[in-house]
Amino acid sequence: MTLPPIDEEIHLAYFKVKRSGYYKFREENCSFFQPAEMLNEIQTWAQGKDLGLTRLYNPPAGSDVLPVYLLGLEKNGNDWVIAMWNETPHHKAGVPSIMLNSQVGQAVVHMNGVVKNSIPGFATYFWWATDKDVLASIRFRHNVTGQVALRDYMRHYLDHESSHVIAGHGPATQDGAIPIVGYTNLPDNLPLKVYPRFETEAYRRPGGDREHVKANVSRITKVIRKGSLEVTAVQDRVMFENVVRFLRRQTVGAAALTNTRDVRVELAYTPDATELDQMIAAQDEAPERAWDDLGFTLKGEPNKIYWVGRSTVRDEITIPILRTNDELVDLKHIASELASRRTHLLKFV
Numbered sequence: 001m002t003l004p005p006i007d008e009e010i011h012l013a014y015f016k017v018k019r020s021g022y023y024k025f026r027e028e029n030c031s032f033f034q035p036a037e038m039l040n041e042i043q044t045w046a047q048g049k050d051l052g053l054t055r056l057y058n059p060p061a062g063s064d065v066l067p068v069y070l071l072g073l074e075k076n077g078n079d080w081v082i083a084m085w086n087e088t089p090h091h092k093a094g095v096p097s098i099m100l101n102s103q104v105g106q107a108v109v110h111m112n113g114v115v116k117n118s119i120p121g122f123a124t125y126f127w128w129a130t131d132k133d134v135l136a137s138i139r140f141r142h143n144v145t146g147q148v149a150l151r152d153y154m155r156h157y158l159d160h161e162s163s164h165v166i167a168g169h170g171p172a173t174q175d176g177a178i179p180i181v182g183y184t185n186l187p188d189n190l191p192l193k194v195y196p197r198f199e200t201e202a203y204r205r206p207g208g209d210r211e212h213v214k215a216n217v218s219r220i221t222k223v224i225r226k227g228s229l230e231v232t233a234v235q236d237r238v239m240f241e242n243v244v245r246f247l248r249r250q251t252v253g254a255a256a257l258t259n260t261r262d263v264r265v266e267l268a269y270t271p272d273a274t275e276l277d278q279m280i281a282a283q284d285e286a287p288e289r290a291w292d293d294l295g296f297t298l299k300g301e302p303n304k305i306y307w308v309g310r311s312t313v314r315d316e317i318t319i320p321i322l323r324t325n326d327e328l329v330d331l332k333h334i335a336s337e338l339a340s341r342r343t344h345l346l347k348f349v
Contacts, residue, residue: 004322005320005321005322005333006320006321006323007318007319007320007321008140008318008319008320008321009316009317009318010138010139010140010316010317010318010319010321011138011139011140011314011315011316012127012136012137012138012139012314012315012316012317012345013136013137013139013145013147013202013312013313013314014134014135014136014202014203014312014313014314014315014348015134015135015136015137015147015200015201015202015203016133016134016135016200016201016202016203017035017128017133017134017135017198017199017200018133018199018200018201019197019198019199020034020035020038020133020154020158020197020198020199021033021034021035021038021158021196021197022158022164022183022185022192022194022195022196022197023194023195023197024193024194024195025193025195031185031192031194032164032185032194033158033162033164033185034130035128035130035133036078036130036131038154038157038158038162039073039075039080039082039128039130040075041162041163042070042073042157043073043075045161046070046072046073051069051070051071051085051119052069052119054069054070055067055068055069056153056156056157056160056161057152057156057160065148065149065152066086066087066088066089066121066149067086067087068084068085068086068087068146068149068150068152068153069084069085069087069119070082070083070084070085070153071083071084071085071123071328072331073331074331074332074334074335075335076335076336076338076339077339077342078129078130078131078132079127079128079129079130079335079338079339079342080127080128080130080335081125081126081127081128081138081331081334081335081338082125082126082127082128082150083123083124083125083126083328083329083331084123084124084125084126084146084149084150084153085119085121085122085123086121086122086123086124086144086146086149087119087120087121088120088121088122090114090120093111094111094112094113094114095111095112095114095120096109096110096111096112097109097110097112098110122142122144122327123327123328123329124137124138124142124144124145124146124149124150125137125138125139125140125329125334126138126146126147126150127338127345129342129345129346132346132349134203134346134349135147135200136315136345137150138334140321140329147200151198151200154198155196155198158196158197158198159180159196160177160178160180162183162196164183164184164185165180165183166180166181166182166183166184166189166191167179167180167181168180168181182194183195183196202312202313203312203313203348204311204312204313205311205312205313205348209306209307209308209311210280210306210308210311211311212306213276213296213298213306213308214273214276214277214280216298217270217271217272217273217276218270219298219299219300220269220270220271220276220296220297220298220299221268221270221297221298221299221302222266222267222268222269222296222297223266223267223269223271223279223294223295223296224264224265224266224267224294224295224296224297224305225263225264225265225266225293225294225295226263226264226265226293226295279294280294280308283308283309293307293308293309294307294308294309295307295308295309296308313348315345317341317344317345319334319337319338319341320333320337321333321334321337322334
């Protein structure tokens, strides 16, 4: 049953789509298969397809990447809203959950059954203004944005699934992948010297704390992480317990994790320029992590914190959201709502 529209605050993090399509070696301009064409093709490809068949790849064993499925796409003018389904870890017994009042080392875990042929997980949403090369993650109630999963999904589609892929005739690999001869947009199907590319980077505000920190890396005296952890994320709870033990030199005890808990960790440390670049890159490349920002204090400015995450472009707006249930939103409705606010959403471009 569809619920009536209710105003909700949504959080957007903006990314520039640097490359999307097929490119000649060392060329910046796309040779063919622009983003709008790709999304139109994906929409046609997915039409009437079982959700389970939209899982394009298996994440590498031991990685933190979750399997991802395509929930839907909705076009409005030059803009697209994309919904993905991220599969959470589970096994035959179900999805584990832990009691809030469990003591560290004596956790009480319950196994929650999963409906047969269903995929436990959560939805993530994105808004893509293809004519502006702007991609924004849309976060509702989760800390997770899933931007890295979307990036990997688009890369795999370009690599293996698009209509421009020339498949070979040899045996499939151990993971089921068909050998690829090359890529083309020619009617004779002859491969061209082009390569699939999908690359994004976080939009940054001009100047700001980030550049100041980079210019004064030798003056850094402290590195600060802050964020909010959710009880629904098992890794968040483990992280919270470890942080509390470290800061208090004791077990968590009464500091049980409720709905969310703000955490801030400070470390006296002076990174070199390479380490600083790696820290900032990690901040940009993993926007769905629990940490909300990365800050630094500089020698001579002990009371001033320079937050590099605030150098990235983000926004918060309140719009009417039409939900089909607590997890899924109506894509056509949100696409229309975002289109009516397009000028505001793209004001930084």
